[in-house]
Amino acid sequence: MFFDHFNYWIVVILMMIGLYTVMSRSNLVKKMIGLSLFQISVFLLYISMGKIEGGTAPIVSNAPDVIYSNPLPHVLILTAIVVGVATTALGLALIVRIKEAFGSVDEEEILSNEDNL
Amino acid sequence: MEEFTDIFLMLLLVAGSLAVLYVRNLFVATMLLSAVSFLMALLFVTLDAVDVAFTEAAVGAGISTVLYLGTLALVGSSERPAAKLSVIPLLLALSVGGALIYATFDMPVIGAADTPVQLSNLTKRFVEISPIEIGIPNMVTSVLASYRGFDTFGETTVVFTAAIGVLLILSQKHVRRPEEDEVEQSGLKPAAKDHGQVGSPHDLIPHVVSKVLIPFILLFAFYVQFHGDFGPGGGFQAGVIMAAGFILYSLIFGLHITKKLLPLRVVELFLAFGVLLYGGVGVASMIKGGNFLDYNVLSADPVAGQHLGILLVELGVGITVTAAMLAIFYGFAGRAQGRGKDVN
Numbered sequence: 001m002f003f004d005h006f007n008y009w010i011v012v013i014l015m016m017i018g019l020y021t022v023m024s025r026s027n028l029v030k031k032m033i034g035l036s037l038f039q040i041s042v043f044l045l046y047i048s049m050g051k052i053e054g055g056t057a058p059i060v061s062n063a064p065d066v067i068y069s070n071p072l073p074h075v076l077i078l079t080a081i082v083v084g085v086a087t088t089a090l091g092l093a094l095i096v097r098i099k100e101a102f103g104s105v106d107e108e109e110i111l112s113n114e115d116n117l
Numbered sequence: 118m119e120e121f122t123d124i125f126l127m128l129l130l131v132a133g134s135l136a137v138l139y140v141r142n143l144f145v146a147t148m149l150l151s152a153v154s155f156l157m158a159l160l161f162v163t164l165d166a167v168d169v170a171f172t173e174a175a176v177g178a179g180i181s182t183v184l185y186l187g188t189l190a191l192v193g194s195s196e197r198p199a200a201k202l203s204v205i206p207l208l209l210a211l212s213v214g215g216a217l218i219y220a221t222f223d224m225p226v227i228g229a230a231d232t233p234v235q236l237s238n239l240t241k242r243f244v245e246i247s248p249i250e251i252g253i254p255n256m257v258t259s260v261l262a263s264y265r266g267f268d269t270f271g272e273t274t275v276v277f278t279a280a281i282g283v284l285l286i287l288s289q290k291h292v293r294r295p296e297e298d299e300v301e302q303s304g305l306k307p308a309a310k311d312h313g314q315v316g317s318p319h320d321l322i323p324h325v326v327s328k329v330l331i332p333f334i335l336l337f338a339f340y341v342q343f344h345g346d347f348g349p350g351g352g353f354q355a356g357v358i359m360a361a362g363f364i365l366y367s368l369i370f371g372l373h374i375t376k377k378l379l380p381l382r383v384v385e386l387f388l389a390f391g392v393l394l395y396g397g398v399g400v401a402s403m404i405k406g407g408n409f410l411d412y413n414v415l416s417a418d419p420v421a422g423q424h425l426g427i428l429l430v431e432l433g434v435g436i437t438v439t440a441a442m443l444a445i446f447y448g449f450a451g452r453a454q455g456r457g458k459d460v461n
Contacts, residue, residue, distance in 0.1 A: 003124065003227075004226040004227060005222065005224060005226070006123075006124065006227070007123075008218075008221035008224055008227070009221060010130065010131060012214050012217040012218050012221065013134075013214065014131065016211070016213065016214035016217075017131075017134045017135060017138055017210075018134070019209075019210050019213065020138065021137070021138050023203070023206035023209065023210070024203035024206040026197070027143065027196045027197065029143050029185070029189065029192060029196075030143060030146065030196055032185075033137060033146055033150055033185070036150060036177075037153070043161075044157065047164045047166045048164065048227055049232070049234050050164075050165075050166065050234065051165060051228050052230050053228030053229070053230070054228075055165055056165060057165045057167045058165070058243075058244065058255070058256040058257055059254050059255045059256065059257075059347075059348060059349070060248045060254040060255075060256070061254075067230070068244050069165035069166070070234055070235055070243075071257045071260050072240065072243060074257045075257055075260045075261045077166070078168055078257065078351075079261070079269060079272040079353065081172045081176050081177065082176060082272070082276060082353045082356075082357070082438060083275045083276060083279075084176075085176045085184070085442075086275060086280065086441060086445070087275075088181055088184065089181075089184050089280075089445040089449075090279045090282045090283055092184055092185065092187075093282070093283040093286040093287050093448060093449070095188060095192060096188060096191050096192060096287060096449070097286055097287070097289075099191065105192045105193075106197050109197070
């Protein structure tokens, strides 16, 4: 009974750790790491929904009476992971450029530098 | 037993994420994030999502760590200590989290077979009819490449666009600010200097081991690519593994040798070729009288047509993902080399 929704709780906890990292840390790389954590938690949410108790991976086998877990969430998340790393790379590239343009990757430092200019 | 493993892994995940949040050294945070990704991949295996686990292990724990490290080499890995306790974000996160946990009680029980997800008509079609209709055992591949082929085409284009974006952003000329030189001269940024020597000539063991390993990594990538119809695997995973082979080579033997082997121009050509191959299969099926990406018309026998279509489309995905990952890596590593003083 207690563990009926356990995966979802972990999803929420991870998501909030990610969200808190994004909001509270002023370092831009740390913010990206927070976003990655957030993203990973969403993956777990989808995969948990596709799971069937006593099921197996959705690859056809000849064994009798096989229950397959739902392949659709797997497809959605598989592509999301690869798209996620591509967008992360784009964000990191922007951070590299910000460092070169402003001399810092710290949000507050960048803002105070801007005020001084 | 399985439940115990799940719960143990998930608690480790939470511990890992808290550590990522807590540590102030970004290098440590990146390595911990990589560990969290790997734990997540293990969890996906126990949740029956083998294809996803495969991708997460290769992408989350592999490539994205390399990208973070490449960024840290350019921007430095120390985080400024927090000046003040951030109360408002904490309260916000706690209240949103509380609301979401309250909402989870409306979710169906995990693992139940009578949830809306499992009872949907789509699920029935994918699980019961796809092995006959598409004719390949791995349902994930048939949904990915055939039923949701249009969606996957979009995702391949996103990867393509992101790679172009990274190349555009990072290939601009670097204008040095005067204070930047001062900082570098005072030796405050050892990370950037270390990165100048990509591929140290002194590391004998990595040299020997990687020379043996790299052919097998590339061979494994081909296996994953072409065996994806029958087991876990497919274009996305194969592309990442293939790129990882080249990135390993570059890290150990130096970027300039890798660029001689596979110039950026060639990588860019492959990047476009993969997307064009995918789109070309769609156009070919339109010319043959079907809908866009309707593989049934590609051959006299619909199932053979599906096989051919999926093979070509996955090949397109594999080529684009390999080229995109390499292009992104070239972008970051090239930027670091341009700055390092002793480029080998």
